[in-house]
Amino acid sequence: MNLHLIAPSGCLPDPSIVDQGIAWLKNKGINVQNVSCSQRQFQRFAGTDIERLEDINAIAHLSNTVVVSLRGGYGLSRLMSDIKWQAIGAQVPKGLQIVGHSDFTAFNLALFAKTGAPSFAGPMFSYDFCGDVSSFTWKHFDQAINHSQLSVEVLSPQQLDKPVGIDLSDQAVLWGGNLTMLVSLLGTEFMPSLEQVKGGVLFVEDVNEHPYRVERMLHQLFDAGYLDQQKAILIGDISAYKLGDADRGYDLKQALTAIRSRLKGRVPVLTDLPFGHCSDKLTLPIGRFVSLSASSSGYILQSNW
Numbered sequence: 001m002n003l004h005l006i007a008p009s010g011c012l013p014d015p016s017i018v019d020q021g022i023a024w025l026k027n028k029g030i031n032v033q034n035v036s037c038s039q040r041q042f043q044r045f046a047g048t049d050i051e052r053l054e055d056i057n058a059i060a061h062l063s064n065t066v067v068v069s070l071r072g073g074y075g076l077s078r079l080m081s082d083i084k085w086q087a088i089g090a091q092v093p094k095g096l097q098i099v100g101h102s103d104f105t106a107f108n109l110a111l112f113a114k115t116g117a118p119s120f121a122g123p124m125f126s127y128d129f130c131g132d133v134s135s136f137t138w139k140h141f142d143q144a145i146n147h148s149q150l151s152v153e154v155l156s157p158q159q160l161d162k163p164v165g166i167d168l169s170d171q172a173v174l175w176g177g178n179l180t181m182l183v184s185l186l187g188t189e190f191m192p193s194l195e196q197v198k199g200g201v202l203f204v205e206d207v208n209e210h211p212y213r214v215e216r217m218l219h220q221l222f223d224a225g226y227l228d229q230q231k232a233i234l235i236g237d238i239s240a241y242k243l244g245d246a247d248r249g250y251d252l253k254q255a256l257t258a259i260r261s262r263l264k265g266r267v268p269v270l271t272d273l274p275f276g277h278c279s280d281k282l283t284l285p286i287g288r289f290v291s292l293s294a295s296s297s298g299y300i301l302q303s304n305w
Contacts, residue, residue: 001030001146003066005125006055007037007046009103010073012126015039021130038070038126045075053079056107060087064095066145071126072102072178080110080190089115097145099283100124101276102207105177108286110190112175118287118305120144121177121203121275128281136280144283150290150303152282156272157296161265164232164294166201172231174290174303176203178276183217186224198229201290201301205236205276210247214238215255222262232292233269234301237276270299 003025012018018038025032037055040047047055052075059067088096089111098119100107108119122144123129128137143149166172175197176182182204185191206214221227238252260269275282290303 001066002033002064003030003068004033004059004062005035005037005070006059006067007040007070008052008056008079008107009046009069009075010044010071011041011046012038012071017126017130021125024129024133044073046070049078053082057084057088059096059098060084060091062096063091065097067096067098068123068125069100069104069107071124072100072104074103076103076106077184080106083107083110085111085114089117092117092119099141099145101205101281102178103181105181106185106190108177109175109182109185109192112287113190113192113196116196116287118285120283121286122283123281128279132279134279134281136274140281141283144285148305150282150285150288150301152274152302153298153300154270154272154274155298158268158270158294158298159260160268160270160294160296164268164270164292164299166231166290166292168289168291168303170199170231170291171289172292173197173200174203174284174288175200175286176234177205177286179204179206179214179217180209183220186220194225194229197226199231201232201234201292202226202230203234203236203273203275203284205273206238207240207277209238210241210243211238211252211255212247212250214252215258218259219262222259227259228263228267230267232294233267234273235269235271236273237278237281239277268294270294273301
């Protein structure tokens with residue numbers, strides 16, 4: 001396997017960690033390409049806008065290659081209008097597989113919105129492969145990339161009015177990613193249309209966002225017409241915030257209760273999806289159909305493509 005790095009967003013605080021990831025992947029028989037992008041730095045970014053844009057647009061010439069984003073942070077929002085979406089999307093049927101999360105959510109969703117091509121919300125090179133690599137993360141990355149499968153059972157109590165059953169024939173498209181990035185696309189050409197994701201399964205995660213902010217963004221998705229058109233909503237890792245005095249104990253559980261109340265039981269909101277800014281993360285196929293079976297004791301999410 002060839003793994004091609006791109007660095008569309010933030011620079012690495014310590015570029016030397018890249019060698020660990022290269023060595024770990026080499027032991028798996030994987031050749032890492034375009035490593036030089038990991039050494040760039042301009043202001044807070046992994047290179048100038050031109051350099052980072054060239055990184056992305058160059059993948060329009062790749063096939064049978066796995067492209068993985070170096071890291072998140074911020075930067076893709078500055079590049080979106082100049083990305084060669086159609087050319088990149090045309091390579092996906094030829095074996096181009098593109099993976100990332102966090103800031104990379106903007107790319108995942110825009111590629112689907114503009115071309116209908118799928119990509120993956122999944123590991124980032126620096127965070128997930130340049131240190132202690134999670135066996136869970138690697139298992140699901142390998143399962144998705146090499147076997148075109150998603151299969152995970154989440155065993156945790158769920159707040160449900162009734163069991164949920166969605167099979168592949170329901171054509172429930174999986175979509176989502178970082179909640180802040182997702183909401184930033186509302187009203188733009190880079191947001192999937194309601195028609196593309198109606199009756200879908202939406203997953204979200206976020207980092208450094210208080211529960212009330214998470215709730216506010218979910219209300220915005222509701223008011224934009226998206227939230228109550230889903231078959232299910234999956235809440236991933238919401239972490240790295242610290243409640244303050246002004247929160248008065250208002251936590252994520254209470255925020256999700258408010259969202260469930262607004263949905264009036266029409267759309268189940270499931271929690272503890274292993275995805276986001278956490279060590280153990282799934283590789284989720286954005287733009288593919290999924291099946292979902294849920295009860296009060298947990299849920300199973302599956303797909304084959």
